[in-house]
Amino acid sequence: MEGMVLKAGLLLQIVLSSLILVHGNISPEVLLQKDDSKEEFPPCKTCKLYVESFLKGIEKTAKGNFAGGDTAWEEEKQKIYAKSEVRLIEIQEKMCSEVSGFLDQCHNFAADIESEIEEWWFKVQHSKAKDSDLYTWLCINKLKRCCPVDHYGADCKPCLGFPNVCFGNGKCKGNGTRKGNGQCVCNKEYTGELCNECNTGYFQSYKDEKTILCSKCHASCESGCSTGGPKGCTKCKSGWAADKDIGCYDINECSDENICSGNQFCVNTEGSYRCMQCDPSCNGCHGDGPDMCEACAEGYKLQQNICINTQAKSQNTNENLYRYGVYVGLCVATYIIFQKNVFIASIVGVVVAIYVSVAEYILNDKTAAFDPPSIITKHLFGK
Ligand SMILES: *[C@@H]1O[C@H](CO)[C@@H](O)[C@H](O)[C@H]1NC(C)=O
Numbered sequence: 185m186e187g188m189v190l191k192a193g194l195l196l197q198i199v200l201s202s203l204i205l206v207h208g209n210i211s212p213e214v215l216l217q218k219d220d221s222k223e224e225f226p227p228c229k230t231c232k233l234y235v236e237s238f239l240k241g242i243e244k245t246a247k248g249n250f251a252g253g254d255t256a257w258e259e260e261k262q263k264i265y266a267k268s269e270v271r272l273i274e275i276q277e278k279m280c281s282e283v284s285g286f287l288d289q290c291h292n293f294a295a296d297i298e299s300e301i302e303e304w305w306f307k308v309q310h311s312k313a314k315d316s317d318l319y320t321w322l323c324i325n326k327l328k329r330c331c332p333v334d335h336y337g338a339d340c341k342p343c344l345g346f347p348n349v350c351f352g353n354g355k356c357k358g359n360g361t362r363k364g365n366g367q368c369v370c371n372k373e374y375t376g377e378l379c380n381e382c383n384t385g386y387f388q389s390y391k392d393e394k395t396i397l398c399s400k401c402h403a404s405c406e407s408g409c410s411t412g413g414p415k416g417c418t419k420c421k422s423g424w425a426a427d428k429d430i431g432c433y434d435i436n437e438c439s440d441e442n443i444c445s446g447n448q449f450c451v452n453t454e455g456s457y458r459c460m461q462c463d464p465s466c467n468g469c470h471g472d473g474p475d476m477c478e479a480c481a482e483g484y485k486l487q488q489n490i491c492i493n494t495q496a497k498s499q500n501t502n503e504n505l506y507r508y509g510v511y512v513g514l515c516v517a518t519y520i521i522f523q524k525n526v527f528i529a530s531i532v533g534v535v536v537a538i539y540v541s542v543a544e545y546i547l548n549d550k551t552a553a554f555d556p557p558s559i560i561t562k563h564l565f566g567k
Contacts (some may be wrong), residue, residue, distance in 0.1 A: 228361040231323035233283055234293055237382055238301075238318060240282065241275030257272065272305050300326055331361060336364040344368055345378045348394050348451040353379035374400040384408060387416065404432035423455035447478070465491035511540055 227565045233365050240567035248265045265271055277317035280290035294301070300322060315321055323330040324340070331340035334349045337357030343349045343356030343366045350356060350368035358364015369468060370379035373386045382388050382398035390397035401409035404424040405417035414424075415431030419427075424432040436441055437457035449469050451458045462469035465484045466477035479489035514536045522529035 221526075226361070226363075228323065228363075230289060230293055231327060231329045232295075232319065233286055233324060234280075235289055235319045237279040237282055237290065238275060239277045244278070245274055266309070272353070274304070278299075286491075297322070297327070306493050331360055331362060333360055335359075336361065336366045338362055341366060351378055351380040351394070351396060359482075373400070387411060389522065403431070404434070420453055445483075465493065507543070514539070 192538055197464060198279055222232075238252060248262055248271070249409075257541065268303075272552075276294065280287050283290075304318060308321055309318075319330070320332075324332060331337070334343050334346055334356060336342060336343055336356060340362070343359060345351060345368070351374070353374040353421055353561050354370035356364070356370040357367050368377065368379045370376070374382055375381050375383045380396050384399050385405070386398040387401055388396060388400040389412070399412060401407075402412060402417060404412045404414045404421055406419040406421045408418045409416040410418065413431065414433065417426075419514065420426045420432035423435055424439075425435050428434055434452070434454050436452050438452045443457065444450045447462045447466065447468060448459040449462055451460055451559050460472065462478065463472065463474045465474040465481055466479070467481045468478040469476045470478060473488045474492075477486075477491050480486050483493060484491040485494050486492075516518050516535055518533045521532055
């Protein structure tokens with residue numbers, strides 16, 4: 185007994201210490217990895233996020249620290265606060281926290297542009313100039329990190345096709361930044377330098393000077409098409425045949441009875457077919473299930489149009505015999521305990537009784553027509 189307790193304690197110690205080891209090993213690595221893989225936002229994006237955060241700060245401080253008083257004195261105080269250094273500092277203190285993973289980079293950026301932001305706050309902000317908004321003034325003109333919309337590269341050249349950039353069917357590489365080459369990356373339906381041609385598998389459904397719309401060809405088309413639907417295909421896909429009235433139509437491969445081999449049946453699909461395994465009770469079939477057999481497999485017999493296993497009954501009687509053996513064993517065990525301790529024996533007896541009735545109930549549900557007691561008596565007494 186003492187040895188058992190000792191062994192269990194030792195086992196617990198081993199488990200615990202290995203858990204501590206594993207944890208101790210993992211956590212620093214995970215932390216380091218996190219630091220290594222932390223990516224920085226690109227220059228224009230950094231400036232843009234900073235500006236967004238700053239503008240939110242302006243919104244948040246719009247009412248100042250005043251309880252919305254309506255006296256002339258309070259109004260005057262509010263006016264002074266609106267353009268004050270106090271408000272600027274308040275904004276700067278609370279910003280940078282909206283975008284996750286941006287905080288450190290945002291603070292570094294803010295430190296770098298301290299004099300610029302002061303210049304904007306005190307001089308530019310309230311001027312009537314067209315480019316006095318913080319993003320244009322700071323990110324595009326002052327720091328030269330960004331370009332206006334639909335412009336790209338070091339000199340902010342217009343993107344290809346400007347002002348109808350990429351025909352509205354793609355993205356301009358470097359759009360709005362000082363990077364990229366201004367070329368189009370077309371959406372999947374389009375191709376060509378300006379994204380004004382239809383890609384293969386798509387047809388032109390609309391076109392005017394400034395617009396082109398391409399739509400998907402029907403699923404039955406090999407590649408291209410002139411219009412939508414199965415009639416528009418230039419060529420039909422394999423598994424489809426051409427008809428001059430309805431266009432491409434699905435070939436029913438299953439009309440060839442020998443297309444599937446052995447114990448399988450055929451299922452037609454759009455453009456193809458599948459061979460599926462027959463029910464194990466069949467030897468050849470024309471569909472799924474034991475009622476679709478052409479003939480019964482070995483060991484099965486046709487009864488009311490279904491192939492039924494002739495070996496199933498004898499198997500079941502064996503299983504039943506085994507099960508009743510277990511019940512008898514349980515009863516004997518309960519009896520042995522009964523001789524030593526009546527109280528424990530009655531508990532065990534109740535548990536055994538519950539076990540037996542639950543097991544029987546479940547089995548009866550499955551094989552409702554089966555009658556185990558009659559079979560066991562037959563086996564035991566040979567009647
Ligand atoms: C360029 O970016 C702006 C917004 O950043 C977007 O509205 C516009 O559609 C983009 N244009 C192209 C061609 O990528």
